[in-house]
Amino acid sequence: MCGVVDWSYRIPWAIAVAAALLALWALLSGGTGWLYGVPAALIGAGIGAWLAPGSLHRPRPFAILRFMGLFLVNSLRGGADVAWRALHPAMPMAPTWTDYPLRLHTPAGRALFLVTVSLMPGTLAADLRNGTVRVHVLTPEMAAGLPQLEQAVASIFGDETREAGT
Amino acid sequence: MTHWMAALLITAGLVFFLAGTVGLLRFPDAFTRLHALTKADNTGLGLLAAGVAVLALTWQLVLLIALTWLLAAMASSIACHLVARHGLHHDNHEETRE
Amino acid sequence: MTAFLTLAALVLLLLFALGLVRMALGPTRADRIQAVQLSGTTTVGILLLLSEALAMPALVHVALVFVLFAALIAVAFVRHPRSQE
Numbered sequence: 001m002c003g004v005v006d007w008s009y010r011i012p013w014a015i016a017v018a019a020a021l022l023a024l025w026a027l028l029s030g031g032t033g034w035l036y037g038v039p040a041a042l043i044g045a046g047i048g049a050w051l052a053p054g055s056l057h058r059p060r061p062f063a064i065l066r067f068m069g070l071f072l073v074n075s076l077r078g079g080a081d082v083a084w085r086a087l088h089p090a091m092p093m094a095p096t097w098t099d100y101p102l103r104l105h106t107p108a109g110r111a112l113f114l115v116t117v118s119l120m121p122g123t124l125a126a127d128l129r130n131g132t133v134r135v136h137v138l139t140p141e142m143a144a145g146l147p148q149l150e151q152a153v154a155s156i157f158g159d160e161t162r163e164a165g166t
Numbered sequence: 167m168t169h170w171m172a173a174l175l176i177t178a179g180l181v182f183f184l185a186g187t188v189g190l191l192r193f194p195d196a197f198t199r200l201h202a203l204t205k206a207d208n209t210g211l212g213l214l215a216a217g218v219a220v221l222a223l224t225w226q227l228v229l230l231i232a233l234t235w236l237l238a239a240m241a242s243s244i245a246c247h248l249v250a251r252h253g254l255h256h257d258n259h260e261e262t263r264e
Numbered sequence: 265m266t267a268f269l270t271l272a273a274l275v276l277l278l279l280f281a282l283g284l285v286r287m288a289l290g291p292t293r294a295d296r297i298q299a300v301q302l303s304g305t306t307t308v309g310i311l312l313l314l315s316e317a318l319a320m321p322a323l324v325h326v327a328l329v330f331v332l333f334a335a336l337i338a339v340a341f342v343r344h345p346r347s348q349e
Contacts (some may be wrong), residue, residue, distance in 0.1 A: 086206065126247070153167075184279060
């Protein structure tokens with residue numbers, strides 16, 4: 001609204017949003033109806049540039065692949081673990097709360113961590129306050145897997161350099 | 167061959183759905199039930215979607231099914247976090263029925 | 265294969281119906297909303313199965329819409345004033 005708008009970080013956001021929306025349109029419509037798809041993608045790009053929350057993270061394909069692998073394996077393990085507990089006649093579990101001090105700093109990294117924790121074996125993120133996550137665990141030793149997940153998230157967003165300081 | 171693989175994946179998915187519902191009914195409190203529901207149903211839907219994707223005839227359909235599962239996983243884990251946080255702050259005492 | 269897919273869809277429907285017991289029992293609102301979440305996931309599963317059983321790929325699009333609804337339900341629940349009393 002006032003002053004000079006800094007476009008240097010907004011342009012990459014607009015391009016990224018437009019590319020994602022066009023790909024989504026191609027997938028949903030089977031490659032037809034670009035008369036509607038292209039204007040919608042352009043509007044999306046405009047909104048993306050308007051709302052851009054800081055500069056776009058440099059994409060790190062290997063970190064993302066590593067994270068996806070970890071996520072797939074662990075969500076399968078998490079499902080199998082809780083399914084076994086539910087179907088077991090004695091329901092073996094010792095649910096409790098634990099606090100996990102988060103080393104991630106970027107908001108995007110924190111959000112990704114909170115969302116994925118709930119699909120990992122036996123852990124469930126309930127709250128984040130003052131950099132500490134309130135985690136509900138099915139058995140106390142389940143929290144041991146959290147640092148590995150945090151490390152994988154950190155390497156996507158380039159968050160690991162600040163680790164030593166905290 | 168693909169039929170057997172699809173049947174196997176879908177059956178495995180159903181087992182996880184069954185475990186999710188059993189957990190929802192058997193587990194002792196709201197938070198442990200959230201574990202059962204979120205994780206078991208997410209895995210079940212993933213396996214079931216993989217089974218249906220094996221039967222799909224076009225790549226477009228396979229990608230759409232993958233997108234459906236990805237969005238469902240995101241939605242269910244965000245929902246799980248929101249409900250857990252709500253439960254932590256507001257449901258400390260048993261609800262009085264209106 | 266069609267018969268198997270239909271049977272699988274019926275099993276999911278049955279599991280969803282069983283989940284409704286939790287909605288009736290409660291005791292907290294967080295418990296009840298979980299039965300709603302379960303209904304969302306099973307509906308998506310049923311739609312995916314039926315898209316193949318009925319050879320109607322459009323049902324996958326319907327499943328996508330239901331996924332988006334399922335996400336909104338939880339947000340609406342948490343934001344609902346009466347659930348914060």
